[in-house]
Amino acid sequence: xxxxxxxxxxxxxxxxxxxxxxxxxxxxxxxxxxxxxxxxxxxxxxxxxxxxxxxxxxxxxxxxxxxxxxxxxxxxxxxxxxxxxxxxxxxxxxxxxxxxxxxxxxxxxxxxxxxxxxxxxxxxxxxxxxxxxxxxxxxxxxxxxxxxxxxxxxxxxxxxxxx
Numbered sequence: 001x002x003x004x005x006x007x008x009x010x011x012x013x014x015x016x017x018x019x020x021x022x023x024x025x026x027x028x029x030x031x032x033x034x035x036x037x038x039x040x041x042x043x044x045x046x047x048x049x050x051x052x053x054x055x056x057x058x059x060x061x062x063x064x065x066x067x068x069x070x071x072x073x074x075x076x077x078x079x080x081x082x083x084x085x086x087x088x089x090x091x092x093x094x095x096x097x098x099x100x101x102x103x104x105x106x107x108x109x110x111x112x113x114x115x116x117x118x119x120x121x122x123x124x125x126x127x128x129x130x131x132x133x134x135x136x137x138x139x140x141x142x143x144x145x146x147x148x149x150x151x152x153x154x155x156x157x158x159x160x161x162x163x
Contacts, residue, residue, distance in 0.1 A: 005058070015112040023066045024054035024091060024116035026161060027079075027123040034140050037161050038127065040074060041135035044149060045110045048134070051149035052156075054116065063117060075127035075136050087117040089158045093151065105158070107151020120159050 006014070014020075027038035039050040053074050057066040064081045071077050093109035093116060100106060107116075127136040139145060142163045144153065156162040 019113045019115050021057045022054055022093075022114045022116045023057060023063060023070060023119065024052050024155065025067055025071070025079075025119040025121055026052045026156065026159060027127075028120055028161065029122065029138060031138075035161070036138040036140050037144070037156065038075075038123065038136060038138050039145070039148075039152075040129060040133040041137070042132045043134065046108075046150060047147075049147050049149045049152075050137075050139075050145045051152045052118075053133075056114075067119065067121070071123060073131050074129070074133045075123065076130055077123045077125045077127055079121050079123050081121070085119060088120050088160075089118040089155070091116045091118050091151075091155050091158060105154055107149070107155060109151075116155075118155060118159060120161065 029036050040053055041048060041050050053070055055070050057063065061069070064083065064085050067081060067085065068078050071079050091107060092104070093107045093114040094100065095110045095113065096108060098113060129136045141161060144156070144162065153162060
């Protein structure tokens with residue numbers, strides 16, 4: 001696979017001009033009959049917040065490769081995925097100044113307009129937070145942290161992961 005990285009200045013121009021394709025994923029596990037979701041704590045434009053994992057898909061990268069790369073880069077685990085994973089939901093992220101006002105459900109990302117192919121999956125092993133992840137924790141569905149990235153709670157609901 002040949003992956004191409006853009007110079008930061010060019011990437012920022014592209015973010016200003018068009019939506020960015022991303023993978024968003026939420027690791028789940030069941031402990032004693034209780035479903036838990038795995039979230040990372042990270043710095044963000046909203047301050048330190050808990051959120052799902054994921055990020056942009058690079059040119060030349062498949063969706064499965066993008067999920068594996070983000071899981072490895074963020075929590076040092078590699079999920080087992082089918083060859084062509086299909087999203088459980090497609091969720092949009094908008095900066096406030098271009099956010100829809102027609103009732104469209106979306107998350108807030110002041111950096112970019114993103115289209116998130118959203119997945120629920122399992123991660124085997126013990127997550128080791130690294131890079132953007134300050135911490136990683138599992139939360140029971142009925143006891144999610146209050147300081148979620150704006151829109152993350154709605155994404156969890158759309159994925160059937162919130163009570």
